[in-house]
Amino acid sequence: MKVEIGCIFAPENLSMPLVYITRRERFNAAHKLWNEEWSEEKNMQVFGKCANQNWHGHNYDLFVTVKGQPHPETGCVIDLKDLSKILKDAVIDKLDHRNLNLDVPFMKGKMSSTENLAVAIWGEIKTKIESEGCQLHSVRLHETENNFAEYFGEE
Ligand code: NI
Numbered sequence: 037m038k039v040e041i042g043c044i045f046a047p048e049n050l051s052m053p054l055v056y057i058t059r060r061e062r063f064n065a066a067h068k069l070w071n072e073e074w075s076e077e078k079n080m081q082v083f084g085k086c087a088n089q090n091w092h093g094h095n096y097d098l099f100v101t102v103k104g105q106p107h108p109e110t111g112c113v114i115d116l117k118d119l120s121k122i123l124k125d126a127v128i129d130k131l132d133h134r135n136l137n138l139d140v141p142f143m144k145g146k147m148s149s150t151e152n153l154a155v156a157i158w159g160e161i162k163t164k165i166e167s168e169g170c171q172l173h174s175v176r177l178h179e180t181e182n183n184f185a186e187y188f189g190e191e
Pocket of ligand 1: 067086092093
């Protein structure tokens with residue numbers, strides 16, 4: 037018999053603790069920041085090295101946080117193997133070793149900034165995580181050691 041580990045989310049049940057759990061996945065990808073509407077001079081002025089004609093790459097760290105109440109039988113909010121599989125199928129396989137400007141369908145027509153990529157990843161995984169009975173809390177994407185973007189689904 038398969039044990040259901042998917043999280044339960046019942047805000048009306050106040051006696052249950054609400055817990056945020058995070059899974060990290062990694063990928064590397066190439067990109068450049070370049071606005072086709074602008075001159076080369078303006079692109080270089082605004083984006084500097086990030087506008088390098090022949091691309092550059094980053095090792096990205098993706099942190100996806102899901103919230104829910106630990107299941108009484110497992111103590112788990114979500115089976116992290118399931119969450120990892122969702123992330124791999126929906127985004128990592130499509131991003132890893134790719135060119136964000138050219139190869140990734142869900143980034144088509146968008147500037148390949150960390151901010152835009154975090155928002156696009158949210159869009160790709162939200163309903164899949166909800167179908168596990170959980171709520172997506174945040175997508176945090178580290179582009180370098182010093183820079184990261186975080187999205188909470190707000191408009
Ligand atoms: Ni870059």
